Amino acid sequence: MQIKMSNQVDSSVYADAIAIRRAVFVQEQHIDETLEIDTVTPATWHYVLYDDQKQAVATARVTPSDQWTGHVQRVATLKAARGQGYARQLLQRIAADGLSRGWRQLVLGAQVTAQGFYTQLGYQPQGRPFMEAGLRHQTMILALS
Template identity: 40%
Template sequence: MQIKQTRDTMSEIYCDALRIRNTVFVKEQGVPFELEVGSPVDEAHSVHFVGYEAGNALATVRLLVDPNDKTHALVQRMAVLKEARGKGYANALLQQLLEFSKKSGLTLLTLHAQLSAKDLYEKFGFEVQGEIFKEAGIDHITMTYDKFTE
């Protein structure tokens, strides 16, 4: 898998990320488009990672650094197309995101995991914080990662 990243919301990579997110979150899971895309400012300030196989965009995740604390970031919008699930694409994206985060000087990552993805994040060292809550009508749990010095 080849992983590309961009901050350019006019790039083909970003368009591929949006297409994957629209397919998974809006069409498949029924999340309203306005909630999925969210703030244009967040989109513009995020690093968007997209995984490709044979030129096809199959998986994506975004990293949004906290504008008030440049050592903290949110991991958001992890999505893998249905036909590509179970092939390690989410693992590859998370590994790349963690390496990028460490090189960027981040010390804390936070995410809202869908319960179905909790085990994936735990495998990478994310820890559950708090209780289950609904986001866009789907059960989620807050998770954090702070193991950059280990």
């Protein structure tokens, strides 16, 4: 298992992240591709986890919201690779990297169906659920320490 990251949209890491997101969000969850594949800046870091066969199986991205906060988005694991702890490992790496950047918290909009997963990682719900891309989401925050 290996985690790679890049903030370059012409990198193989970014291409692998997009491929996973298309498979999970566009094909599996039927989210409109124009909503899913959005514009990013070099401040956005794309993480991809590669399994022992060097296949890209999970992804997430993080962008600083402010000097103390990272905004995690687009957490996805290919259907065939779920249940292996890959997303957990990605999010733990993002939290460790955020801590080294001096961030105090991570925030994300969890699909309500995945809220329990994020709670297990220490994220706490904040505010009321909201709709995004036709799916119910919940803002969740992880304090970094």
